[in-house]
Amino acid sequence: MQLITSLFKLFFGNIPSINKSEDIESFKASSSAALIKLPSKEQLITCLEGFPIRDSVILDIDLDENEPVTFYKNQDIQSFYDQVQTFIDIKDDNSIFTLKLTINKNCMNNKISVYCLESLKEYIHGLSLHGLLYTVNKLVSKNNYIYLLIQDNGTSFEMATQSIILTSEEAGHTQLTESINREKLISNRNSISNFINSSEYNLIPNDFYLIKRSADQDINELFDKICFIISTAFIADISKIHGDNQFYYRYNGYKTIENEIDYKVDTLNNSVVLFNIFSWIYNEGNLSDKIGLSRNMITLHHKVNDNETNLKDNTLNSILSGYEIYLKENxxxxxxxxxxxxxxxxxxxxxxxxxxxxxxxxxxxxxxxxxxxxxxxxxxxxxxxxxxxxxxxxxxxxxxxxxxxxxxxxxxxxxxxxxxxxxxxxxxxxxxxxxxxxxxxxxxxxxxxxxxxxxxxxxxxxxxxxxxxxxxxxxxxxxxxxxxxxxxxx
Incomplete structure (x- = not known):
């Protein structure tokens, strides 16, 4: 936020507060004051040069109900200043100036800017299950992996999955592990499972499994929950996302298990265990044999109590032991x-x-x-x-x-x-x-x-x-x- 605060200070000095919001595609901030000043052209240019070249920066200044004056990065500053000066000349004692900043983010070299981490987190937590999956799907389906770079020197933050990295520029970039064969994983899933929404989401569990956990427990829990859901879609016999937040799945194993999760309400435990089961199934060996054995064991270790879904810690060990016996017989x-x-x-x-x-x-x-x-x-x-x-x-x-x-x-x-x-x-x-x-x-x-x-x-x-x-x-x-x-x- 330092970059944003510096820009507003150029016009308002000591500003009272900045209203801000951010999503994956844009960042918006605004503030109002009774007085406004025009910084030197050199000051404004220097401040704007701090924004990544991949992003489009737009400034709007309006006075009361008048039509706002708009300035685009790399536009002629003098024309913008002349119009703002007109506002200064006609203002009265009750007039209020409002400065609005709009940053349209563009993905360049698999990098997207993040200007306010708290605002982005608020946006992510506010999304429905469908909305979050749609947003992530739009990111990774085009780029296969993405860096979300926090533009704040005062923030040290890092979180990473195999396809998404959220990090501050100061902290550097976590090196991604080997590239994911997304198409092969999805093709294999379609051959052994029926995920009703397969045409809508080109997502895999690796997109949400945290190989580096952040210091923010809320973000960690959100990614764990989505990892549980997507892993289930790759393992269960039938699964589907319906409505905004509902996820249904069914296992046919030693027992038949049907369950419906409310993304906003339910607690999903042991996503790591489920992800490891997914990784083992889709790694090597006979896919049909592995998925059949895994479904059998999951139905024995899967428990649902009220709004809490649990998978026992030793589920994968039971699967591996069963597979060893199966291999020995084979x-x-x-x-x-x-x-x-x-x-x-x-x-x-x-x-x-x-x-x-x-x-x-x-x-x-x-x-x-x-x-x-x-x-x-x-x-x-x-x-x-x-x-x-x-x-x-x-x-x-x-x-x-x-x-x-x-x-x-x-x-x-x-x-x-x-x-x-x-x-x-x-x-x-x-x-x-x-x-x-x-x-x-x-x-x-x-x-x-x-x-x-x-x-x-x-x-x-x-x-x-x-x-x-x-x-x-x-x-x-x-x-x-x-x-x-x-x-x-x-």
Whole structure:
């Protein structure tokens, strides 16, 4: 107020009193006296330069019922002085001069001036619930955070939430904590709660939770009460603001709790506990699980007596304990699920080895067939008269060609069956992954069902299949050439 008082003293000297009022958008002051004097232009300019450049300063001087003379900051002073001098010249003994000061506040660099803290507090306390929320919403929705700077060197005051700081310029500015993701918080609220007035207020509990409490208990209690209301809007199943001061909410938990608060009358206790519950719910983890557990516990710890609403101090501890038990049960289920998946994946790897082993067994069987056939020919001929001469007769040669043809068909079928098994192998992997899609989150699915492992197993099968197929084919060709040569050149 020193700046304001200095301005009035320039015109009235020792002034009797100054009537003042202030809100977020403007400051108004007036005083009346029988005599007025014109300060020097330099004095007036120096005084006006003390006002922040972001604000518009308007002076009105009137005499009795005459039309007032108006002066705007940065206007020509001489013209203003000439008109005031006319008033001085025509005044009589019963005349009264009235000086009115109007300051239109403008927000610049997220800063708004406060000229009289007591007047602003009176204005804030006089607002209805709807009016206060509307005013704050207009501030923070445009700027996300705001500094209310007290323009009084004689005042040392500081109070801060995460988006609103009320402080004297002398005290400096409290550094805001990390910026708030307002849109995300509101979007999450809309997904789990039904706040009927969501389209009207872009507010969050952080706007009212005091991270630095002031020395003024009335201001602290006001912010605590609004913090309780907005936190409830983010936690309760249904809530709404209606009329000027009524707030209704309902919790559906172990019990159903319905309550209606009168902002001007009711006492709301433990807003800090409720804010901490809100912070825990909306911080990390599964939002649906947390909100369900919190509502259950709040309905057990919520008490309403006459015009007083209480939430027990240990409510958050009960919620955290319940959540630990819930997580433990979930972890056991999670470990069980992972073990089952691990067993499945191990079986998959074993199947890849079995597919390669099947191909190897096919070659062994094929070799056994060749060995049995050709050994029988050798043994049969060794027991005959000619012994080893003319082993590959025409009939045996044709039979050998037939066996080699069957072996070739067997090779092709083995390759086809192996490819079919590879595709089935892949299908089983992705089908199992799809089954757990609703149970595990996307990152878990990626970490557990690693497609790189699947691809490595498939490459292993394909590589072994190619090697054994080449060996098999080489064997067929070699035996075929041997039969041809021995049958042509006995």
């Amino acid at each position: 972890v056991e289920q999670y470990i069980d699920i992972k073990n089952k998946i691990s067993e499945f994946l191990i079986d998959m790897s074993q199947k890849s080895s079995e597919l390669v082993r099947a191909m190897t067994d096919s070659i062994k069987n094929n070799n056994l067939l060749f060995l049995s056939f050709f050994l029988s020919i050798v043994v049969f001929n060794s027991l005959s008269e000619n012994k080893f001469k003319d082993i590959f007769t025409k009939d045996i040669t044709y039979i050998s060609y037939g066996i080699l043809f069957i072996s070739m068909i067997y090779l092709i079928i083995s390759i086809v069956i192996t490819n079919i098994e590879i595709k089935r192998f892949q299908q089983q992997f992705f089908q199992m992954k799809e089954l757990y899609n609703d149970i595990l989150d996307e990152e878990d699915l990626k970490n557990i069902f690693k497609e790189d492992i699947l691809n490595n197993d498939i490459k292993y099968i394909e590589r072994k299949t190619v090697w054994w197929s080449i060996f098999w084919l080489f064997e067929i060709v070699l035996i075929f050439l041997t039969v041809v040569i021995l049958s042509k050149f006995p």
